[in-house]
Amino acid sequence: MKLVIDESRCKGCNLCTMVCPYHIFQEGDRLNERGIVVPRLDRPERCPNCRLQKLYGRRLCGACALICPDQAIHWEEEKPYEARKVVIEY
Amino acid sequence: MSFEDWFREDRLPHIYCTGCGNGTVINCTLEAVEQMGWAVDDTVFISGIGCSSRAPGYIKTDSLHTTHGRALAFATGVKLANPRLHVVVFTGDGDLAAIGGNHFIHACRRNIDLTVVCMNNMIYGMTGGQGSPCTPVGAISTTTPYGAAEPAFDLSELAVTAGANYVARWTSYHVRELTKAVQAGLETPGFSFIEALTQCPTAYGRRNKLRQVSDMIQYLRTNVIMVQKIQRMRERGEPIPDDKIPVGEFVRRNRPAMGVQK
Numbered sequence: 001m002k003l004v005i006d007e008s009r010c011k012g013c014n015l016c017t018m019v020c021p022y023h024i025f026q027e028g029d030r031l032n033e034r035g036i037v038v039p040r041l042d043r044p045e046r047c048p049n050c051r052l053q054k055l056y057g058r059r060l061c062g063a064c065a066l067i068c069p070d071q072a073i074h075w076e077e078e079k080p081y082e083a084r085k086v087v088i089e090y
Numbered sequence: 091m092s093f094e095d096w097f098r099e100d101r102l103p104h105i106y107c108t109g110c111g112n113g114t115v116i117n118c119t120l121e122a123v124e125q126m127g128w129a130v131d132d133t134v135f136i137s138g139i140g141c142s143s144r145a146p147g148y149i150k151t152d153s154l155h156t157t158h159g160r161a162l163a164f165a166t167g168v169k170l171a172n173p174r175l176h177v178v179v180f181t182g183d184g185d186l187a188a189i190g191g192n193h194f195i196h197a198c199r200r201n202i203d204l205t206v207v208c209m210n211n212m213i214y215g216m217t218g219g220q221g222s223p224c225t226p227v228g229a230i231s232t233t234t235p236y237g238a239a240e241p242a243f244d245l246s247e248l249a250v251t252a253g254a255n256y257v258a259r260w261t262s263y264h265v266r267e268l269t270k271a272v273q274a275g276l277e278t279p280g281f282s283f284i285e286a287l288t289q290c291p292t293a294y295g296r297r298n299k300l301r302q303v304s305d306m307i308q309y310l311r312t313n314v315i316m317v318q319k320i321q322r323m324r325e326r327g328e329p330i331p332d333d334k335i336p337v338g339e340f341v342r343r344n345r346p347a348m349g350v351q352k
Contacts, residue, residue: 009102013109013303019265059092066093066121066265069113070103074094 001053001075003044009072012036016064016073022046022088025064045086049075093120096130101148106141109303111262111288115209116145118265118286119178122272126176133176136165138190141216141290142182142209159190162197165204166349173203173351176276183210183224187243191223198252201280203349207272208245208283209262211290219293230297246285250341255280257340261287261310264337271339280347287314287335 003024016025017039024047025039032038044050048060053075059065065073097120106112123133136154137143138161146153156164161179169177186194186208197204213231214220221231221238224245228237246259256278258271268286275282289295289306300306315331317338323330 011103011108015109015114015303015307018304018307063265066117066269067114067263068117069106069110071094071097071113071117072103 001050002078003047004076006072009070010038019063093124096120107292109291114262115286118269121269137180138185140182140185145180162193169349179206184214184222187223195252198254201347205275205282208285209288211288213294215290215293249283254283256282259285259337279350
């Protein structure tokens with residue numbers, strides 16, 4: 001699975017940067033075509049939902065998707081799925 | 091299926107300002123409804139007037155956007171006309187506490203089988219930041235330029251006193267706890283009231299030195315205290331800080347309820 005921010009919905013409030021336990025969401029630095037600074041994803045493959053959602057068959061953490069007031073964060077199917085080596089530091 | 095499937099995708103993005111907490115509360119409520127396993131056709135969302143009350147327009151189910159303060163009156167009618175339906179009311183502090191205060195206490199007294207989610211942003215956000223009955227003492231708004239002088243309503247205590255079956259208060263930062271509280275409210279027969287303190291950086295924060303969304307979230311995080319902690323402090327005889335807002339589950343009881351399907 002792949003973590004995606006929908007740029008057509010995000011309003012750039014940066015609430016996701018405050019809740020992610022892995023600090024995957026970082027404040028962005030460039031305007032998109034709607035004039036909004038969308039957060040930047042820092043190594044999103046560390047997200048437990050990306051790695052383990054399929055294995056457990058349910059959404060695991062999901063705090064960013066729940067707190068996002070604009071419903072801009074979701075997970076997409078990735079094809080073809082490539083197994084990557086992931087280093088997790090807390 | 092997850093809570094995203096309950097949104098009317100063609101209506102999004104919604105009109106709420108950047109960083110408004112109402113979207114978060116909608117997410118949490120829909121996640122709780124999703125956990126309950128209710129069908130879209132058996133659920134009705136009802137709201138009054140205000141920022142918070144635009145919420146049912148973004149949800150796929152049947153919805154009523156009613157007159158100012160009368161959401162609970164319409165919800166009573168829907169529930170009693172067809173007790174098979176699951177009725178959830180979205181409302182705000184200006185809608186529920188100011189003009190709809192009388193409907194609120196009488197809905198609590200009758201203990202109708204409704205779930206009320208109140209998005210308390212402590213101000214009238216939609217009309218330009220006038221002071222509401224929930225504006226804290228000293229807060230600046232358009233109608234209180236020297237700071238609000240009157241004490242604010244404690245909506246949860248009011249609901250407990252008026253006789254609701256389930257009352258809880260959380261903030262829009264505590265998403266997991268809020269989801270669990272809404273789910274407990276949906277499961278409870280009788281009137282359940284969940285107050286969600288939300289941030290309003292545009293109308294409230296801008297005038298009260300909390301202009302950034304992160305500042306308002308920090309204010310909500312640091313100014314709340316769990317009811318269990320207040321209980322422990324009271325038992326130990328310690329002074330209870332009066333500037334903190336108690337959060338948590340206030341009451342869960344089984345008074346006879348109205349409109350519950352036999």
